[in-house]
Amino acid sequence: MSRFLIADIPATLIPSANAILAAVVITALYFIVPLFIRRNITDAKGHSIPPGPLFRYAFLRKYPERALYKWAQQYGPLFSVFMGNQLFVVISDPQVAKDLLVTNGAIFSSRKRYFMKNQTILRGRAITASEYDDTWRQHRSIAMKLLTPKAVAGYNEVLEYEADILIRSLLKDSRNGTLPVNPHNYAGRYALNNMLTISFGTRTDSTTDPLVEPALHMAMEFMDLTGPWSNAIDFIEPLQWIPTQMRSRGRKLHDDLIKVYGAMITRVRARLAAGEHVPDCLAKTLIETQKEENLDEEDLCMLAAVFTLGGVHSTAGIIQWFLALIPSHPDIQARAHEELDRVVGRDRWPTADDEKNLPYIRAIIKEVQRVHAPFWMATPHCSSEDFVYQGQYIPKGTVMVLNCFSLHHNEQRYNDSFTFNPDRYMGDDLSCAESAKVANVMERDHWTFGAGRRICPGLHVAERELFLAISRLLWSFSMYELPGQPICLDEYEGLSGRTPLPYKVSLIPRHDNVLSLVEQSKEMTLEF
Numbered sequence: 001m002s003r004f005l006i007a008d009i010p011a012t013l014i015p016s017a018n019a020i021l022a023a024v025v026i027t028a029l030y031f032i033v034p035l036f037i038r039r040n041i042t043d044a045k046g047h048s049i050p051p052g053p054l055f056r057y058a059f060l061r062k063y064p065e066r067a068l069y070k071w072a073q074q075y076g077p078l079f080s081v082f083m084g085n086q087l088f089v090v091i092s093d094p095q096v097a098k099d100l101l102v103t104n105g106a107i108f109s110s111r112k113r114y115f116m117k118n119q120t121i122l123r124g125r126a127i128t129a130s131e132y133d134d135t136w137r138q139h140r141s142i143a144m145k146l147l148t149p150k151a152v153a154g155y156n157e158v159l160e161y162e163a164d165i166l167i168r169s170l171l172k173d174s175r176n177g178t179l180p181v182n183p184h185n186y187a188g189r190y191a192l193n194n195m196l197t198i199s200f201g202t203r204t205d206s207t208t209d210p211l212v213e214p215a216l217h218m219a220m221e222f223m224d225l226t227g228p229w230s231n232a233i234d235f236i237e238p239l240q241w242i243p244t245q246m247r248s249r250g251r252k253l254h255d256d257l258i259k260v261y262g263a264m265i266t267r268v269r270a271r272l273a274a275g276e277h278v279p280d281c282l283a284k285t286l287i288e289t290q291k292e293e294n295l296d297e298e299d300l301c302m303l304a305a306v307f308t309l310g311g312v313h314s315t316a317g318i319i320q321w322f323l324a325l326i327p328s329h330p331d332i333q334a335r336a337h338e339e340l341d342r343v344v345g346r347d348r349w350p351t352a353d354d355e356k357n358l359p360y361i362r363a364i365i366k367e368v369q370r371v372h373a374p375f376w377m378a379t380p381h382c383s384s385e386d387f388v389y390q391g392q393y394i395p396k397g398t399v400m401v402l403n404c405f406s407l408h409h410n411e412q413r414y415n416d417s418f419t420f421n422p423d424r425y426m427g428d429d430l431s432c433a434e435s436a437k438v439a440n441v442m443e444r445d446h447w448t449f450g451a452g453r454r455i456c457p458g459l460h461v462a463e464r465e466l467f468l469a470i471s472r473l474l475w476s477f478s479m480y481e482l483p484g485q486p487i488c489l490d491e492y493e494g495l496s497g498r499t500p501l502p503y504k505v506s507l508i509p510r511h512d513n514v515l516s517l518v519e520q521s522k523e524m525t526l527e528f
């Protein structure tokens with residue numbers, strides 16, 4: 001039997017070491033390069049996905065809106081970018097936003113099953129994490145019943161009371177304006193109490209109440225873990241299989257939400273069972289309709305939690321941005337004070353009824369929302385069917401991003417868009433909810449609450465809260481930066497919901513009636 005020896009192969013047929021090396025490199029590149037370089041995707045008719053940057057990204061962690069703004073200038077109002085294997089399409093033009101998210105809302109209203117937010121923390125629940133399906137419709141419609149303009153009118157007394165308490169706590173803790181304050185916990189407790197009242201019929205009675213810290217911490221942790229661009233773990237699947245710190249934080253947050261809000265649901269249930277009076281609130285509605293609506297315990301917790309997750313950090317963030325901005329705009333502050341003195345006078349607080357007569361205050365609030373929208377990328381939607389828009393292909397499963405930063409700095413819509421200028425909203429009498437429905441999309445005030453079928457269901461209550469807090473802050477105080485401590489307006493905290501870096505502000509009461517009015521409002525402790 002003859003044996004085959006390498007030596008028998010003609011020398012010309014034996015690959016050289018260089019050729020082997022080249023083959024290995026080419027094979028490696030064949031498999032590795034696509035992991036880093038975008039690929040074109042076309043439909044059967046040859047339509048390509050929108051243009052976009054050459055590379056794929058694992059995350060865009062710090063200030064992603066700045067990258068989106070640059071790319072929008074380079075690639076146009078509809079561009080695409082790959083995060084790992086996930087295709088993102090970014091909308092930076094008002095008409096495109098309307099055409100896709102509103103007119104074609106049946107196709108562009110789902111949510112991607114992000115690993116951190118949707119799968120780990122909220123487990124597909126809490127409205128915001130549900131795909132566009134019957135569960136989402138059912139849960140959203142339950143929540144909406146508590147958030148209609150009529151329902152909000154019913155909470156007016158509570159919201160006004162909490163606005164009094166906000167002013168009272170600031171005045172007290174600043175020793176009538178002699179000490180500077182960091183507004184973080186005050187704005188946070190104001191928004192938290194409003195949401196606790198609507199969700200559980202309860203409130204916290206001081207900034208040191210044991211619920212304030214965990215509730216604000218969970219809201220902050222949620223914002224930090226759920227940035228739509230910030231987590232490599234969302235886009236690189238193998239990272240999801242190993243026990244990383246991110247994964248543990250996500251799981252812990254899920255467990256904490258169930259523990260804290262589950263205990264509160266249990267408390268409401270026990271009180272109802274004992275025949276005690278429980279004010280009308282989300283938890284009561286959920287418990288009473290649990291069987292009929294076929295909700296399990298986790299649905300209850302997550303639905304109750306989403307009001308504080310969605311409604312605290314956002315509203316409190318805008319109040320903090322307002323207090324950060326206004327001291328460096330003394331002319332704007334003076335005009336607001338003049339309007340309040342003229343319309344409301346100095347003997348009483350501004351109330352919700354005054355809103356229509358305070359156009360400049362309304363304009364300030366809209367302008368703060370424009371220049372400091374808490375969510376520069378709103379909450380991304382996801383397409384549930386293939387779609388071709390103006391010759392560009394958007395495959396099913398694409399993450400659709402509303403690029404609010406670019407929309408809010410569109411020079412055609414907002415002249416000198418990087419300047420804080422409330423005057424641009426003078427003459428705009430519409431609420432944010434009304435403005436979201438205007439026929440000419442170039443006249444919409446801003447995109448802070450998102451767009452289409454997923455638009456924020458809490459916008460009526462948020463608008464009322466913001467009006468009461470901001471009009472009363474302006475009515476009560478003159479606001480100043482501390483000498484040598486300018487407040488930073490460019491940097492911020494939060495990978496999803498943005499809040500200013502910690503700062504202190506000096507709040508000087510404008511007149512004696514501030515003191516006498518707050519003395520009339522006592523902090524109320526509710527039995528819970």
Ligand code: HEM
Binds near residue numbers: 314454
């Ligand atoms: C100034 C305060 C607020 C801002 C800026 C804000 C902003 C947003 C944005 C941008 C979205 C995503 C919209 C979209 O997908 O197109 C959203 C969704 C949502 N918001 Fe708000 N929000 C605020 C207050 C509230 C409040 C007070 C509540 C609850 C009472 C709330 C509950 C929700 C819920 C449940 C969703 C998910 C809706 C869905 O997926 O169908 N938000 N919000």
